Each structure stands twice: as C-alpha cells, then as structure tokens.
Amino acid sequence: xxxxxxxxxxxxxxxxxxxxxxxxxxxxxxxxxxxxxxxxxxxxxxxxxxxxxxxxxxxxxxxxxxxxxxxxxxxxxxxxxxxxxxxxxxxxxxxxxxxxxxxxxxxxxxxxxxxxxxxxxxxxxxxxxxxxxxxxxxxxxxxxxxxxxxxxxxxxxxxxxxxxxxxxxxxxxxxxxxxxxxxxxxxxxxxxxxxxxxxxxxxxxxxxxxxxxxxxxxxxxxxxxxxxxxxxxxxxxxxxxxxxxxxxxxxxxxxxxxxxxxxxxxxxxxxxxxxxxxxxxxxxxxxxxxxxxxxxxxxxxxxxxxxxxxxxxxxxxxxxxxxxxxxxxxxxxxxxxxxxxxxxxxxxxxxxxxxxxxxxxxxxxxxxxxxxxxxxxxxxxxxxxxxxxxxxxxxxxxxxxxxxxxxxxxxxxxxxxxxxxxxxxxxxxxxxxxxxxxxxxxxxxxxxxxxxxxxxxxxxxxxxxxxxxxxxxxxxxxxxxxxxxxxxx
Amino acid sequence: xxxxxxxxxxxxxxxxxxxxxxxxxxxxxxxxxxxxxxxxxxxxxxxxxxxxxxxxxxxxxxxxxxxxxxxxxxxxxxxxxxxxxxxxxxxxxxxxxxxxxxxxxxxxxxxxxxxxxxxxxxxxxxxxxxxxxxxxxxxxxxxxxxxxxxxxxxxxxxxxxxxxxxxxxxxxxxxxxxxxxxxxxxxxxxxxxxxxxxxxxxxxxxxxxxxxxxxxxxxxxxxxxxxxxxxxxxxxxxxxxxxxxxxxxxxxxxxxxxxxxxxxxxxxxxxxxxxxxxxxxxxxxxxxxxxxxxx
Numbered sequence: 001x002x003x004x005x006x007x008x009x010x011x012x013x014x015x016x017x018x019x020x021x022x023x024x025x026x027x028x029x030x031x032x033x034x035x036x037x038x039x040x041x042x043x044x045x046x047x048x049x050x051x052x053x054x055x056x057x058x059x060x061x062x063x064x065x066x067x068x069x070x071x072x073x074x075x076x077x078x079x080x081x082x083x084x085x086x087x088x089x090x091x092x093x094x095x096x097x098x099x100x101x102x103x104x105x106x107x108x109x110x111x112x113x114x115x116x117x118x119x120x121x122x123x124x125x126x127x128x129x130x131x132x133x134x135x136x137x138x139x140x141x142x143x144x145x146x147x148x149x150x151x152x153x154x155x156x157x158x159x160x161x162x163x164x165x166x167x168x169x170x171x172x173x174x175x176x177x178x179x180x181x182x183x184x185x186x187x188x189x190x191x192x193x194x195x196x197x198x199x200x201x202x203x204x205x206x207x208x209x210x211x212x213x214x215x216x217x218x219x220x221x222x223x224x225x226x227x228x229x230x231x232x233x234x235x236x237x238x239x240x241x242x243x244x245x246x247x248x249x250x251x252x253x254x255x256x257x258x259x260x261x262x263x264x265x266x267x268x269x270x271x272x273x274x275x276x277x278x279x280x281x282x283x284x285x286x287x288x289x290x291x292x293x294x295x296x297x298x299x300x301x302x303x304x305x306x307x308x309x310x311x312x313x314x315x316x317x318x319x320x321x322x323x324x325x326x327x328x329x330x331x332x333x334x335x336x337x338x339x340x341x342x343x344x345x346x347x348x349x350x351x352x353x354x355x356x357x358x359x360x361x362x363x364x365x366x367x368x369x370x371x372x373x374x375x376x377x378x379x380x381x382x383x384x385x386x387x388x389x390x391x392x393x394x395x396x397x398x399x400x401x402x403x404x405x406x407x408x409x410x411x412x413x414x415x416x417x418x419x420x421x422x423x424x425x426x427x428x429x430x431x432x433x434x435x436x437x438x439x440x441x442x443x444x445x446x447x448x449x450x451x452x453x454x455x456x457x458x459x460x461x462x463x464x465x466x467x468x469x470x471x472x473x474x475x476x477x478x479x480x481x482x483x484x485x486x487x488x489x
Numbered sequence: 490x491x492x493x494x495x496x497x498x499x500x501x502x503x504x505x506x507x508x509x510x511x512x513x514x515x516x517x518x519x520x521x522x523x524x525x526x527x528x529x530x531x532x533x534x535x536x537x538x539x540x541x542x543x544x545x546x547x548x549x550x551x552x553x554x555x556x557x558x559x560x561x562x563x564x565x566x567x568x569x570x571x572x573x574x575x576x577x578x579x580x581x582x583x584x585x586x587x588x589x590x591x592x593x594x595x596x597x598x599x600x601x602x603x604x605x606x607x608x609x610x611x612x613x614x615x616x617x618x619x620x621x622x623x624x625x626x627x628x629x630x631x632x633x634x635x636x637x638x639x640x641x642x643x644x645x646x647x648x649x650x651x652x653x654x655x656x657x658x659x660x661x662x663x664x665x666x667x668x669x670x671x672x673x674x675x676x677x678x679x680x681x682x683x684x685x686x687x688x689x690x691x692x693x694x695x696x697x698x699x700x701x702x703x704x705x706x707x708x709x710x711x712x713x714x715x716x717x718x719x720x721x722x723x724x725x726x727x728x729x730x731x732x733x734x735x736x737x738x739x740x741x742x743x744x745x746x747x748x749x750x751x752x753x754x755x756x757x758x759x760x761x762x763x764x765x766x767x768x769x770x771x772x773x774x775x776x777x778x779x780x781x782x783x784x
Contacts (some may be wrong), residue, residue: 147652481621
C-alpha cells in the first residue's frame with residue numbers, strides 16, 4: 001500500500017546561485033539549409049520541400065532541412081544498392097574497417113561541435129551531449145570498426161554474410177548516438193545503409209554526413225535522408241530494402257512489423273519501456289537516490305530505458321521520498337547550453353503536451369503529484385522534474401511510457417511482490433535493483449524480464465554492452481558482440 | 490480358435506500434462522494410402538489452444554528456473570523413453586505409410602536428435618554469453634534467457650523427426666511450448682506426448698495439439714501471451730498472416746523452410762538461440778583501491 005506523502009516536503013532550501021556558464025555556439029557551424037545526403041553528395045530534394053528544425057529551448061528556427069519524398073527515398077536506396085553491389089561489397093573487410101575507424105576518429109576531433117549542435121537542436125544539457133552522447137557515438141564506431149575483419153569469430157561454426165541494404169530509422173532522444181548504433185554495426189558487417197533521423201533532431205546526422213564525406217567513404221555506402229513519418233514509411237515500404245532497423249515507440253514499431261509482413265525484410269526493433277527501479281531497505285540510500293534521479297531525469301526522461309517506475313521497500317519509503325524531494329529541489333532546469341544545467345528542454349512542443357497530458361491523467365487517477373519548485377524559462381519547452389506517489393499498479397502513469405521527467409512511485413514488502421509488479425507491464429527493456437546484498441542482486445536480476453538490468457547503478461551505456469528489450473520493448477540487440485547478429489545472415 | 494480383436498488407440502490432445510479430448514467435440518479422420526481409416530484425431534479448437542497457452546505460461550517459471558543440468562537430464566530421459574518405445578514409434582510410422590527402412594531411420598534420427606539437444610542444455614549459454622569489457626568500473630555480462638511461451642507450427646514434412654527437431658531446441662533453452670502437429674501425420678505426435686509425459690517433463694512444458702493449420706494459425710499468431718511463434722514451410726500468404734498478427738504484441742517470428750531432417754544440418758545451437766533473449770547485467774566495481782580493477 002502506498003502511503004500519503006503530503007507531509008513529506010523538501011527540507012533543504014536551495015539558494016545557491018551559479019553564475020551562467022554557457023557553451024559558446026561559435027564553435028559550431030550550421031548551414032541555413034540542408035539537403036539530402038545521397039550517393040556521397042548533398043542533393044536537393046526531388047520533393048522540393050523543406051521543413052524547419054527549431055531550438056526547443058528558444059523556439060527559434062535553426063535551419064531548414066529537406067523533406068525526402070518517395071522519389072528521394074528511392075534514389076537513396078538505389079545509391080545504397082549500387083554501393084553494395086559495387087565497391088563496398090567487394091572491398092576486403094580490413095579495408096572496410098579502416099573507413100569505420102576513420103569515422104570514429106573524426107567524430108572525436110569534431111566532438112565539441114557535435115555536442116553543441118546536439119544540445120541546440122534537441123534540448124539536452126550540454127554536459128550530457130559533451131560527456132555521454134558524442135563520446136559514446138565515436139566509441140561505437142571505433143568498437144565496431146574492429147569487428148569488420150573478425151566476424152567469423154563472432155559466429156562459431158557459421159559463415160555469415162551481409163544482408164544488403166539496411167533502412168534505419170532513429171529517434172530524437174539521442175540523435176547522433178542512435179545514428180552510430182545503427183550505422184557502425186551495419187557497415188562493419190558489410191551492409192550499406194539509408195538512415196533517417198528524427199524530424200525534430202536532424203542536424204547532427206547531417207553533420208555526420210559531412211564528416212562521412214570528409215572521410216572519403218565511397219559514395220552510397222551511407223545515405224542520410226531527412227523527413228518525418230511519411231519519409232520513414234517510404235523507406236520501410238521500399239521493395240529493395242533487405243533490413244529495417246527501427247528505434248522508437250512501440251506503437252510505430254508495431255506498424256512497421258505489420259508493414260513488413262508481406263516481405264522477407266529482416267527486422268530489429270528497439271521500442272519503448274517502463275522500467276522498474278527497485279530499492280530494497282538495505283540499499284545504500286544516498287547512492288540509490290542519485291540513481292533514481294539519474295534514472296528518470298537524465299535527458300529530461302526522454303529515454304526508452306528510463307527508470308520511470310520506482311519501487312521502494314516500505315520500511316525505507318519515507319526516508320527515500322524525503323531525500324528524493326530534497327534532491328529534486330537542487331536540480332537546475334534551464335538553458336541546455338549552460339554547463340551547470342541538469343535538466344534541459346523538452347524536445348518538442350508535441351512531446352511537452354504528451355507529458356502534460358500524462359501529468360493530468362496521474363492527478364485525475366488519484367495519485368499525489370510533487371514537482372520541483374524551480375523557475376522555468378519564459379520561452380521554450382520545459383517541464384519541472386515531477387514525481388507521483390500513491391500510484392496504483394493499474395494507473396496509466398504506471399503502465400504507459402510517458403517519455404518525460406515524470407516518476408511513478410509504488411511501494412512493496414517482499415521480493416515476490418516486487419517481481420510480480422515489476423514484470424507486470426507489456427514492456428521489458430530495462431530495470432534497476434538497489435541492495436547491498438550480493439545474492440539478492442542475482443536473485444532479482446535473473447527474475448526481471450528485461451534486456452538490460454542495472455544493479456546499484458542506472459542508465460549506463462557502453463559500445464561493448466548489448467542493449468535491447470524483451471516482450472513489447474522489441475527484439476534484437478544493439479551493441480557488443482550480440483549487436484552483430486542484426487546485420488548478418 | 491477365435492481371432493483376437495485388436496484394442497484400438499484413441500488419440501487425444503496433450504495439454505497441461507493431461508490428455509483431454511478437444512473441448513469442441515470435433516474430429517478429423519486420418520487415413521492411410523489405401524484410404525483405410527487409421528484414427529479419428531481431435532480437431533483442436535481456439536479454446537484448446539488458449540488452454541494450452543495458459544498451461545505453458547504457468548509451467549514457464551518452473552521450467553526456466555530449473556538448473557540447466559537438470560533440464561539436460563530430463564531431455565536425455567526423453568531420449569531414453571523414445572528408445573524404449575522404438576517399436577511403437579516405428580509401427581506408427583508404418584501405419585502412416587512409411588517404408589520400413591525410412592521408419593527405422595527416422596526413429597533413430599529422432600532419438601539421436603533429442604540426445605543432441607540434451608547435451609546443449611547447459612552449454613549454449615557458455616557459447617553465446619559474453620563478459621563485456623566496458624570502459625567504466627563495472628562488471629558487465631550478457632547471457633541468453635528463454636523468451637517465454639513459444640507457439641510452434643510443426644513441419645508437415647514428416648511425422649516424428651520434424652516434430653522432435655522443432656520441440657527440442659525450444660525446451661532445451663528453458664521455454665515452454667504449444668505445438669500444432671503435422672496435420673496428416675499426427676499419430677506420432679501424440680505418442681511422443683506420452684513419452685514426454687513419462688520422462689519427468691513438468692506438466693505444461695510441452696503441449697501438443699492436432700488440427701488444421703488453416704484454422705488455428707491466426708490464433709497462434711495473435712495470442713497476447715505468446716512470446717514467439719516458430720513456423721516451418723508456410724506459404725507466403727500464411728507467413729504474412731503470422732507476421733501481421735504477431736505485431737499485436739511484438740511477437741518474435743521465426744521462419745524456417747524445408748529441411749533435410751535426417752541430416753546434421755537440421756540441428757544447431759542457433760535453433761536454440763532463435764528463441765532466446767539476451768539479458769545484459771551491470772554491476773559496479775568498487776574503486777577505492779589504488780589499482781585499476783575491471784574486465
């Protein structure tokens with residue numbers, strides 16, 4: 001039974017003012033207009049259409065970006081096919097590897113520029129793009145580069161070959177990193193790709209296209225086309241695609257699974273989640289509270305593996321809640337480019353409305369809401385770090401993915417109870433366990449039906465570490481040795 | 490001297506460790522090449538399938554929670570029981586119209602295949618797991634885990650070997666399953682169920698139905714509590730139906746074509762991993778000591 005938490009209020013008054021420490025945007029060069037990256041060149045769209053990408057922290061336009069129509073998609077797929085049948089398919093694997101190494105190195109060289117543009121276009125704190133997104137993207141290319149000429153060691157007693165042309169659709173929450181997760185293993189296994197970044201965050205993918213051009217990667221091996229859902233649908237439905245890799249919502253994932261039903265296209269899906277973060281009474285509470293904060297407020301909660309459901313053992317519920325509320329009060333919400341910022345801008349107006357809708361649902365369903373008292377900027381899309389207590393297992397805020405800085409808290413007494421509750425969702429992407437007892441960690445982590453389980457930590461990522469879900473969180477893995485499987489037959 | 494009248498066998502379904510008749514009360518006739526009736530088989534219904542999924546789901550935590558070594562012994566026990574009922578299995582194949590030599594070969598191959606997968610139960614995890622050398626101070630490892638309840642539409646190519654080859658890798662990996670036996674060659678499937686039943690396989694781990702693919706396929710594919718569907722040589726149209734319905738709960742769809750069932754190419758640990766998930770676990774490593782630790 002969840003307890004009322006109205007009497008638990010933040011005890012700390014957070015009055016420390018940090019001087020602004022904004023990252024300079026002058027280190028980034030952004031064109032006014034971007035075309036489609038097809039066959040090694042930036043091409044004007046046959047659709048003749050462009051759309052704006054805006055800075056969600058200011059609502060100001062950054063650049064206009066080409067919208068690929070069906071004819072553009074076809075052009076990109078043809079370029080990828082020609083590259084696959086031509087130079088790329090025939091290239092010795094060790095040479096292929098060197099191109100991928102080259103991409104990794106050049107991302108490292110341009111890391112600062114990528115970080116700035118990632119924060120400008122997507123709203124994430126510069127601290128995160130600088131320290132997490134961009135380095136991980138570079139490392140991902142570096143890791144998979146080395147696999148290219150060693151694939152026989154990854155698949156014992158099996159001779160693998162590439163699939164051909166991969167169509168890849170990525171989300172807006174980790175734009176460059178997701179591009180790396182898709183492109184790096186595909187190229188290492190000898191495929192060529194057509195990648196579509198999300199319509200609200202196309203810029204770092206287009207900067208990656210420039211970088212790929214500068215790396216002298218043979219034309220057509222990587223094609224990057226921008227657009228929204230219709231462009232994605234044209235890519236999914238293109239008859240000359242051998243494989244679709246999609247990261248995004250479960251809703252769209254199901255549409256794609258249905259759309260490819262009458263084809264032999266291989267499919268991997270990395271979809272939504274509603275992760276349980278479980279705190280036992282013997283957990284190191286201060287560390288756990290940091291883990292909860294990182295679990296749900298990292299990247300404004302725009303994380304498919306976010307620890308959006310918190311399960312606290314009853315005996316430590318008050319203590320955890322008190323510390324959590326104290327900690328939330330210290331989170332700095334605001335300008336994504338400020339190096340002090342903890343929580344940046346919500347990625348789009350549409351997403352902000354979705355989050356607000358769920359907050360209203362939570363209240364209506366009888367849960368108790370608490371939010372940070374921080375001031376929000378006048379312009380832009382922002383949301384205070386929020387939590388709900390007294391949440392029922394059946395509540396929509398406990399069952400559905402919100403994809404925002406909103407935490408649903410429940411309590412439990414026994415191991416069996418919390419396992420039952422934690423596994424009781426259609427999702428199965430990730431989970432967290434906090435306890436000082438080693439044997440309990442393994443008991444719980446093995447019983448959680450989720451693809452990634454963090455014990456006494458949360459939201460950690462690494463190129464060597466496979467990532468992906470059980471159940472309706474999708475199938476296939478990205479990262480590590482297991483990530484190769486998605487791009488070979 | 491009066492000629493003894495044979496006692497004919499009634500073939501029923503196998504659900505949750507019991508042999509019920511179909512709840513629908515329907516049957517279909519299986520005849521031999523001469524058109525003589527061999528048996529009236531249960532024509533399983535949607536409800537039978539749903540009951541079987543309930544049985545498979547409730548058996549899942551027990552079966553997947555058994556030690557791999559224990560599962561290995563149980564699969565080996567199935568092989569032992571098959572060997573002891575060799576004559577019965579051969580006779581049944583003959584009844585279905587097999588030539589004697591083919592019947593012998595198929596039963597031998599089916600027993601050997603079960604032994605093959607019995608051996609894999611506690612080894613595929615080692616082959617397909619990894620310790621991942623992450624850059625931060627964490628111990629990070631990935632292991633295969635069973636996907637859950639698997640619906641199998643068995644091959645129509647043979648009576649026994651294709652059925653055994655379909656079930657063995659699924660249960661070797663800790664999944665539970667509901668199997669639709671070959672429509673016109675179903676006798677061996679039910680006799681195999683009897684073997685399963687006497688081999689220490691917990692009730693509900695293997696459930697076997699007889700019936701029509703055309704009727705049951707859509708229910709196999711759209712059931713919300715089935716995690717994966719494994720099919721053999723379905724038509725393009727049937728596969729489209731399977732994939733469309735599977736999207737309802739993001740079911741894993743595993744599609745196999747015709748195989749040379751008696752050959753070694755029809756067995757592989759990759760058939761086990763086709764119905765496995767990969768779980769990655771992160772553990773922090775204490776960093777108070779002066780030396781760097783990690784993997």
